[in-house]
Amino acid sequence: MRRVAVIPGDGIGPEVIHAARRVLDAVSAGHGIELSYVEFDWSCRRYLEQGAMMPADGLDTLRRFDAILLGAVGWPDVADHVSLWGLLIPIRRAFRQYVNLRPIRVFDGVDSPLRDAGPVDLVVVRENVEGEYSEAGGRLNRGFPDELAIQEAIFTRAGVSRIVDYAFELAGTRRGYLTSATKSNGIVHTLPFWDEIVAERAAAFPAVRWDSEHIDALAAKFVLTPQRFDVVVASNLFGDILSDLAAAVAGSIGIAPSANLDPTRTHPSMFEPVHGSAPDIAGRGIANPVGAVWSAALMLDHLGHPAAAAALVAAIEHTLATPSTRTPDLGGTASTTEVTDALIAALEG
Ligand code: NAI
Ligand code: MG
Secondary structure, eight states: OEEEEEEEESTTHHHHHHHHHHHHHHHHHHHTOOEEEEEOOOSHHHHHHHSSSSOTTHHHHHHTSSEEEEEEOOBTTBOHHHHIIIIIHHHHHHTTOOEEEEEEEOOTTOOOSSTTOOSOEEEEEEEOSSBTSOSOEEEESTTSTTOEEEEOOBOOHHHHHHHHHHHHHHHHHTTSEEEEEEOTTTSOSHHHHHHHHHHHHHTTOTTSEEEEEEHHHHHHHHHHOGGGOSEEEEOHHHHHHHHHHHHHHTTOGGGOEEEEEOTTOSSOEEEEESSOOOTTTTTSSOOOOHHHHHHHHHHHHHTTOHHHHHHHHHHHHHHHHSGGGOOGGGTOOOOHHHHHHHHHHHHHO
């Protein structure tokens, strides 16, 4: 029996998590998987009522679980850095979830905004606990004309090596091709260091072909020739931007999943759709549940159930290929519930 902490969050978070739970129940029954769930109301709603996104002992509570399934947090009345630094970033850091894994595919039936996107199937491996997202720095002379802000990027040998190793290993299980995102022409300390470590670690993975691209050129190639990429490894900031770009190339942010992994399995990993709480469509029953369901598939894979994970992805493929079971973000008219019912029918069919 594996224990899953569920944090539905705000906006469409609860809507897509409800859908993911229904689909998880169906696939678990079919594959003899036993999962138990405990739901937490940690959210901007809680922040507005009680002054904190989660209780003071929230991380200790989560520590006892095998995985965390999260919807989305964020609400217009609460500054976005409060919801991010009050919940998501503490979880990623306390549980050493140093890999942010974001698979991207162009599915049959989903129109990419690109004319000839072709068979895109890539994974962005984003460094998730250091890099440009650091607390090192500060602000001086607030309110004066000489006011200034300094933000330090932190790149460690241990931190870069482990994310690069993870990406090389993953590429070895896929098409055997790794691209490293860099900008060592302009950023003269951290990214040359990153490049050196990538080249060093490559020696341990002779079966994987690899190259290195500057982030600006890479952004252009993601739009012009997304088919050519397999696994792309990037620092925290570059990976964040590239994965949203790639998700847009794949047709809708509503289908993109992500996993925040502690590959050592010392701590629980966290699985969440890439999209946010979508206040503009919250409460209307039209949120696309696919991003949350695909995230649940990544969770099943991580918990040791690859066959069930593959069955979920096959159900997603089938459902997206059918025009009547697409939500409005994909040009369809189906509701969240109708897509969820179709996913369950595809699993059982
Ligand atoms: P968003 O992803 O919530 O929405 C962007 C656009 O995509 C909106 O038009 C929305 O309707 C649409 N969209 C997103 N998910 C969809 C789905 N499943 N089905 C159909 N359409 C979908 O990003 P936005 O508007 O920048 O942020 C809204 C709030 O969410 C903010 O408070 C932000 O901080 C938060 N956020 C939270 C994240 C998280 O919890 N990991 C990630 C990104 C944003
Ligand atoms: Mg982002």
